[in-house]
Amino acid sequence: MKSTDVHLHTRHPIGAVDRRIFGGFLEHMGRAVYQGVYEPESPKADAEGWRSDVLESLRGLDMTLMRYPGGNFVSGYHWQDGVGPRDQRPRVREKAWNSIESNQVGTDEFLQLADRMGWEPMMAVNLGTGTPEEAHDWVEYCNGREGTRYADLRVAHGRKEPYDIKLWCLGNEMAGDWQIGHVPAEEYALRAQQTAKLIKDLDPTIQLVASGSATTWLPSYLEWDRVVLEKLGDAADYLSLHNYVGNYADDTMDFLASPQSIERQISEVDSVCRYVQGKLRSKKRAFLAFDEWNVWYRTLNAEHTNGHGQFAPPLIEEQYNLEDALVVAGFLHAFVRNADVLKIANLAQIVNVIAPILTRRDDLLVQSIYWPFEMFSKRREGISLRPVVDGPSYESASHGLTQHVDASAILGDGQLHVFLTNRDDEATEVAVQLSDVSAVEAISAEILTGHDAKASNDWEARDVIRALPFEDLKIAGQTVTFELPPMSFVAATLRLG
Numbered sequence: 001m002k003s004t005d006v007h008l009h010t011r012h013p014i015g016a017v018d019r020r021i022f023g024g025f026l027e028h029m030g031r032a033v034y035q036g037v038y039e040p041e042s043p044k045a046d047a048e049g050w051r052s053d054v055l056e057s058l059r060g061l062d063m064t065l066m067r068y069p070g071g072n073f074v075s076g077y078h079w080q081d082g083v084g085p086r087d088q089r090p091r092v093r094e095k096a097w098n099s100i101e102s103n104q105v106g107t108d109e110f111l112q113l114a115d116r117m118g119w120e121p122m123m124a125v126n127l128g129t130g131t132p133e134e135a136h137d138w139v140e141y142c143n144g145r146e147g148t149r150y151a152d153l154r155v156a157h158g159r160k161e162p163y164d165i166k167l168w169c170l171g172n173e174m175a176g177d178w179q180i181g182h183v184p185a186e187e188y189a190l191r192a193q194q195t196a197k198l199i200k201d202l203d204p205t206i207q208l209v210a211s212g213s214a215t216t217w218l219p220s221y222l223e224w225d226r227v228v229l230e231k232l233g234d235a236a237d238y239l240s241l242h243n244y245v246g247n248y249a250d251d252t253m254d255f256l257a258s259p260q261s262i263e264r265q266i267s268e269v270d271s272v273c274r275y276v277q278g279k280l281r282s283k284k285r286a287f288l289a290f291d292e293w294n295v296w297y298r299t300l301n302a303e304h305t306n307g308h309g310q311f312a313p314p315l316i317e318e319q320y321n322l323e324d325a326l327v328v329a330g331f332l333h334a335f336v337r338n339a340d341v342l343k344i345a346n347l348a349q350i351v352n353v354i355a356p357i358l359t360r361r362d363d364l365l366v367q368s369i370y371w372p373f374e375m376f377s378k379r380r381e382g383i384s385l386r387p388v389v390d391g392p393s394y395e396s397a398s399h400g401l402t403q404h405v406d407a408s409a410i411l412g413d414g415q416l417h418v419f420l421t422n423r424d425d426e427a428t429e430v431a432v433q434l435s436d437v438s439a440v441e442a443i444s445a446e447i448l449t450g451h452d453a454k455a456s457n458d459w460e461a462r463d464v465i466r467a468l469p470f471e472d473l474k475i476a477g478q479t480v481t482f483e484l485p486p487m488s489f490v491a492a493t494l495r496l497g
Contacts, residue, residue: 004391015340023065030315036351072096075128082106099307127171128181189231246297257396259330289344382412449488
């Protein structure tokens with residue numbers, strides 16, 4: 001059996017883990033909203049039309065933040081279409097996914113749902129076909145006190161108190177030519193600057209997320225970010241980055257190494273933030289918001305992204321397997337290990353559309369990628385520690401030298417949360433070496449694994465891949481030994497003495 005040592009020291013912190021890295025993303029796309037979270041015709045619907053079974057499953061993930069309403073969708077969305085009496089809202093042809101939007105779910109409905117679910121709202125404004133003034137008016141509708149036009153409109157719609165939303169995105173993926181209203185970096189930066197001034201003049205407590213390089217393969221990657229940050233200056237609180245990965249070559253070991261590209265992307269974009277801060281001689285720097293991430297590659301073609309004028313068409317609905325779940329764990333490892341610079345992250349998305357949960361009529365299926373998020377999320381409180389991993393590695397076709405064991409750790413109050421992934425197709429022993437503290441007992445531990453990297457849950461076999469109790473660990477003072485099966489992810493909480 002192979003072996004790996006993971007060294008941890010409580011005096012080697014990376015930074016406090018921001019709870020907002022365990023966020024989600026709900027876009028008006030496909031069956032995410034309609035037939036996803038909202039389906040008043042379903043027997044599973046509550047009095048407000050929300051699918052109670054979907055909400056109950058989402059509660060298991062305990063997401064802290066929810067980005068809304070897009071995504072590409074937001075670049076053609078006009079928020080006033082989705083407020084007021086439902087029977088007076090327009091039914092429109094939305095422009096991003098060529099689908100019919102009924103506007104039965106809009107600002108007030110989403111914000112009421114967010115309050116109910118304990119999600120902090122992360123709203124994205126339309127800087128594609130929209131204007132800075134339209135964005136300002138939406139903020140006034142949400143955050144203004146009565147006595148002005150749009151705040152009074154909210155009051156007329158039944159909400160007297162402001163929603164007091166603090167986090168707003170200045171458009172979505174404006175660097176990409178697929179985006180409605182895409183413009184060069186200089187033009188977007190000017191539009192974003194104008195919007196930022198209007199919004200922050202209205203409510204100085206708001207934090208803004210600038211639209212960064214939408215992906216690493218664009219020619220403008222990093223240069224776009226520099227231009228935007230230099231123009232926005234201190235108005236930019238966060239810079240967004242996105243990434244979706246996939247097993248295009250059907251090479252499991254190479255695919256399992258793909259989180260290394262995420263770590264590299266975080267480092268590169270953060271370098272631009274630091275460079276601009278230095279160039280502007282500013283006391284303030286922009287932090288990172290990884291506000292779209294997931295595995296997505298099976299449904300990238302036009303067949304799966306064009307709604308052809310339908311209402312709630314089934315778009316980009318992927319069936320996830322064990323290797324996908326291990327890659328999702330890899331994203332979360334990377335996020336925890338970069339807690340000093342990464343403050344926000346949003347799993348895209350939450351229901352049906354590249355999601356951990358699928359619905360079919362009145363039924364629901366929990367997918368493999370649900371479980372690593374759940375295992376991390378319930379152990380998220382504390383300080384990220386810098387792990388030193390000493391063990392065997394392999395040469396990945398696309399991502400270079402990759403260790404078989406991936407690791408991260410969070411130091412809590414009298415507790416240590418340890419996260420370990422075995423990428424190998426052989427079992428391995430992992431000895432977590434605690435340099436300055438001792439473990440007393442395992443408070444909890446779960447494992448995610450399966451008989452094959454391609455194993456997945458489906459409607460006939462729903463629990464092929466799911467988190468199960470893990471008992472193959474031994475505690476001997478400052479050494480905690482884990483026996484990890486092939487292709488597995490383990491999360492454990494240890495009580496420290």
